[in-house]
Structure formats: structure tokens, C-alpha cells
Amino acid sequence: MQETWRWFGPKDQVSIGDVVQAGARGIVTALHHLPPGVVWPLEEIRARQEAIRAGSGGLTPPLSWSVVESLPVSEDIKRQTGDWRSHIDAYKTSLENIAAAGIEVVCYNFMPLLDWTRTDLGHRLETGATCMRFDLTDYVMFDVFVLARAGAADDYDAELLDAAQARFASSSDAFKQQLVDNIICGLPGAADHFSLTDIQDHLALYADCDHEQLARNQAGFLDLVTPLAQDLGLRLCCHPDDPPVSLLGLPRIMSTEADYQRLLTAVDLPANGITLCSGSLGARADNDLPGMMERMGDRVHFIHLRNVRREHDALFGSFHESEHLDGDVDMAALVAAILREEARRRLAGRPDHAIPFRPDHGQNILDDHTRQAQPGYPAIGRLKGLAELRGVISGITHATGHG
Template sequence: MRHVWRWFGPKDRVSIDDMMQAGVQGVVTALHHLPSGAPWTPEEIARRQAQIAAMRDGTPSGLKWEVVESLPVSEAIKTQSGDWRAHVENWIASMRNLKAAGIEVICYNFMPVLDWTRTDLAWRRPNGATCMRFDFTDFAAFDIHILKRAGAAEDFPEGIRDEAARRFAAMDEARREQLAGNVVFGLPGAAENFSLEDVRDLLDSYAPVTDAVLRRNFHDFLEQVAPVAQEIGVRLCCHPDDPPFGLLGLPRIMSTEADYAERLAAVDLPANGITLCSGSLGARPDNDLPGMMERFGARVHFLHLRNVRRDGDAIRGSFFEDEHLGGQTDMVALVASVLREEERRRKAGRADAAIPMRPDHGQDILDDIGRGGQPGYPAIGRLKGLAELRGVEAALTHQGSA
């Protein structure tokens, strides 16, 4: 595996110097300051590459921008409304500019409205570490009583509705605002800017978009971008829904193995590939991560390795982000499956035999606590996860044991 690290740009509290000391091999980033639907120009791409190339004192870092995460797909494209055709053209132009700059792997998602959803961004563990958590009952309290989405109550089981009402009644105004802010944090770049009314307006824009419509729109998008990616040598990799089940009455079409199989078959080109995120997919008990790696391995272009622990076996339920070798995904089996795929690629002579992998998320530990970094992206917590994953990889490859 190629060990890479997500960086949110110059404002990230985890610096290029920190990444150098963690021993990462490449950088995953995006031009977060550009609006969704706008083209990424060669100048903006080069500026970010230059930022990555230097340490704080100007010493060359030796690091390169290797993976894009994410090149945003606008809501207009997902709903096929407004300037969506121009947005697709801009997306293709961005893809060409990235390739010209030497960047060949582009992660993106097709999640409506929210890039990810959590109800707690710093949930305390017994050892004092903190992590992100999705509490299904808290989310119901937000959806029904804070957002007050029409029809929200009917989307939850009776027991969850009743407990959500009790929890909401017990919340003071500060807690209600905190819960709303945590959920809205998953809006791309919107944590400080989106109001509940903005969220309601976005949800209204999806009123005519069913699962079937979103699938059709996604396939239309793939039919336009994937052949270009194939032609120029770019590998596209769609990230799964996070969490991988329905929320806010919105369609979810990238949550299961069947979803991925359908998307890959819709445009059956090697460039149309997968970001295998073990944390997102692992939040459902019916997703077999090592098995998915075996079956889809040839089209896995990017790996997010993290672990979650579910509160139960329901398809829709609560979970928290556990340690990388904790949780309910067999990470050793998953890494072994990745290594087998990489060996198949080497034997086939594929240039992309080493799959880029980042230690996704991490618990805040030690000096991470109080640093004020991006939720889910601590320095030391991710370093710990990377060290654990490297240890698994080293053990499995020792004397050819993989």
C-alpha cells in the first residue's frame, strides 16, 4: 500500500512538517476554498502543490499531491437542475488540469446534501480519548424536533421517536445548538455558514429526486466523465455514503455491495472505480469488507482504512469511530485482501499495483485534545492508526507470508 495522509490546506492544524514526521509517502488534498461547480485552474492546482512541497522553514518536503479528495460534484449535477451541464464541463476541465499536473487519482462522492453525518464530534471514551459518534436517537431528535422536517417522525421506529422526544425535552438551548452544529458540520465547507433554513431549502431541492432518479443522474454523470478519465489516464473512485443508510428523507445509492456493483456495471471501464472506505461501509452489519475487496479489488483505486463499532445489528443504528484495529471490521483480513490484490496487479504488470491508503480519521489522544483540528483528523490519533496498519502490513508481508 502507498501510505498517504489527508491535508485540508494551509489552515489545517496538522502541518506538512507533522506529516513528514509521521513518515507519510504522499498527500491527499483538495481545493476546499473553491466553490462547488467551479473549475480547478492550473494556477490553483500549482499553488497547492507548492504548499505541499515545502516544510515550514522552506526545506523541500519531498511530498507530492497524489490523490484528490474530493473534487466536488455539485448539488446541481446530482439533481440535474440549474447549471448542471456547465458544472459537468467544469468537472471534466478540472480532471484534465489535474492530470496535466501529474495527479491521477480523484476521489469524489454522490451523497445528497451532507458529505457525512455525525451527532457528536468529540465523544469521550473511557480512557479519555475522544472520537466522532453517530447516535441514531440524537439524530432523530435533531430531524424531528430541531430541523422539524415534514414527515420526519414517520422515518423512525416508534421506540426511537419516543426516546428522541424525551432527549429533546431534556436538552437546554446550548445542547440543541451544539447538536444542530454537529450535524450541519457535514455540509461541505459549511460548518460556520449554513442555517437550518438553508438545510431545509437544500432538502426541498431534492423533493423530486427518488433513489431511481439519483441513480439515473449518477449514471448520466459517469457516462460523461468516465470515458474522458479512461482516455487521459485518470482513476476515479467514488466514496460510499456516510453513514450507509437513509437520512433526512434523502436517497442513498452508494451504501452496499449491490450499489457498487450497479455503479461499476453502468459504465464498465477500469477508470470508473471505488474508494473502499471500511469505516463508512462498516457502519452496516451486512457489508463484508474483506469480501468486497476480493470481489471489487481490480477497481479499488483508493483505500480509507478505519474502524467503527456499532451499538447493535440494525441496518440503521448508532456507532462510534473505534481504534483502527478495534471495531467490528476484521482489519487484518481486509489488509490481507488488499495485499493479495496488489500482488495480482504486479503480476499483471499494472502501473497502479500499490493502492494509495490513508489511515482514515482517528481518535483524539494526547496533544490532539485541545488542538482544535479538523474533526476526525487528529495528528497523533492518525499517526497511531498508521503505525498499527503498517504493523499489520509488515507482519503479513514478512518472508512472503501474504
């Protein structure tokens, strides 16, 4: 398993030097300053590679850019409206430039409008650590009573609506505004300027796009870009919905194993693959992560390892991001399945036998509380998670000989 670390570029509060000390050897990053739908120029890609090399100090060899996360798919492509065809052309040119720079793995997502959603970015635990949390009642309060989305109340049962209404009535204006800010944080590039009206306007653009239409649009996107990726030696990998349910009335098509099976059969090429995110998928009680790795592992090109604690007995509900080895995802079983897949790849002579993974998210502990890094991406919390995962990998490798 290839250790990587997500880095948000020169403005990230966790530096490349910090990553060197953490011991990861691959960097996961993107050109976040470029909006969706435009070409990633080769010189910009090389400049980011040079920044990674320069930040590595005297490390030999220096850190390298291992995975692009993400090359964003524009909303026009997701809806197949507006400038979507020119955006496809730009996407293909960006893939060519990424391949020319020697990067082989490209993560993307097909989530409409929202990249991820949490209601609390600093939920305090009894240990004093803080983490990101999704509170279903707070979310429904936002959807029905703050955003006041048309028809929102029809999406929830009476008990949940009553709880959300009571919380809305008892909440301060400051709490409501913080909730809005937290949810808007999951809008890519929009946290600084989106209003509730802006969200409503963007939701309206998806009024005629249901689950089936979005799935067809994704298949159309893959039809156009996957053959090129295959020819370029690239591996595309789709990230699951986060969280893996419909939000704000938007369709969500990457939430279950069945969704991924549909993705893989839509364009049956090795370049069309999966980002297996144990935290996103683990928020649903019916997702069997070790089983998914066993059944679809040959098309898993990138892995996010994090854990969640589900605060409910239903299919989906409130959850918070737990320590990497202390949640509802059986992390040891998942890692064992990953190592078995890597062993199969080595026997088959596959050059991609070492699957890149990163310790995804992490709880804020110790100096993380004052560093103010990207939400979910603390330095020490992720380092703790990486260390724990290393221990699991080492123990299983020693016991089984896989690795």
C-alpha cells in the same frame, strides 16, 4: 500499499512538516477554497503542489500530491437541474488540469447535501480519548423535533420516536444547539452560515429525486466524465455514503456492495472505480469489507482505513469511531485482501499495483485535545492508527510474502 495522509491545505492545524515526521509519503488534498461547479485552474493546482514540496523541508524526494480528495460534484449535477451542464464542462476541464499536473487518482462522492453526519464530534471514551459518534436517537431527535422535517416521523418506528421525544424533552437548549452545529458540520463549506431554514430549503430541492433518479443521475454523470478520465490516464473513485443509510429523507446510493456493483457496471471502464472506506461501509452490519475487496478489488483505486464500533445488533444504529484495530471491521482480514489484490496487479503488470491508502480519522489523544484540528483528523490519533496499520501490513507481508 502507498501510505498517504489527508491535508486540508495551509489552514490545516496539522502541517506538512508533521506529515513528514509521521512517515507518509503521499498527500491527499483538494482546493477546498473553490466552490463546486467551477474549474480548478492549473496554476492553483501547481501552487498547492509547490506548497506541499516546500513544506517537506529537506526530505528527498519531497512529499507529493497523490490523490485529489475531493473534486466535488455540485448539487446541480446530482439533481441534473440548473447549471448542471456547465458544471460538467467545468468538471471535465478540472480533470484535464489535474492530469496535466501529474495526479492520477480523483476521489469524489455523490451524497446529496451532506458529506458526512455525526451527532457528537468529541465523544469521550473511558480511556480519556475522544472520537466522533453517531447516536441514532439524537439524530432522530434532530430530524423530527429540532429540524421538524415534514414527514420525518413516518421514517421511524414508534419505539425510536418515543426515545427521541423523551430526549428532546430532557435536553437543554445548549445541547440542542450543539447537536445542530455538529450535524451542520457535515455540510461542505456551510458550517459557518447554514441555518435550520437553509437546510429545509436545500432538502426541498431533492423532493422529486428518489433513489432510482439519483442513481440514474450518477450514471449520467459518469457517462459524461469517465471516458475523458480514461483517456487522460485518471482513476475516478466514488466514496461511500457516510453513514451508509438514508438521512433526512435524502436518497443514498453508495451504501452497499450492490450499490458499488451497479456503479461499476453503469460505466464499465477501468477509470470508473471505488474508494473503499472501511469506516463508512463498516457502520452497516451487512457490509463484508474483506469480501468486497476480494470481489471488486480490481476497481478499488483508493482506500480509507478506519474502524467503527457498532453499538447495536441491528442492520444500522448508533456507532462510534474506534481505534483502527479495535472495532467491528476485521482490519487484518481487510489488509490481507488488499495485499492479495496488489499481488495480482503486479503479476498482471499493472502500473497501479500499489494502492494509495490513508489512515482515516482517528481518536483525539494526548496533544490532539488542544490542537483543535479538523474534526476526525487529529495528528497523533492518526499517527497511532498509521503505526498500527504498518504493523499489520508488515506482519502479513512477512507471513505470506505478499507486499
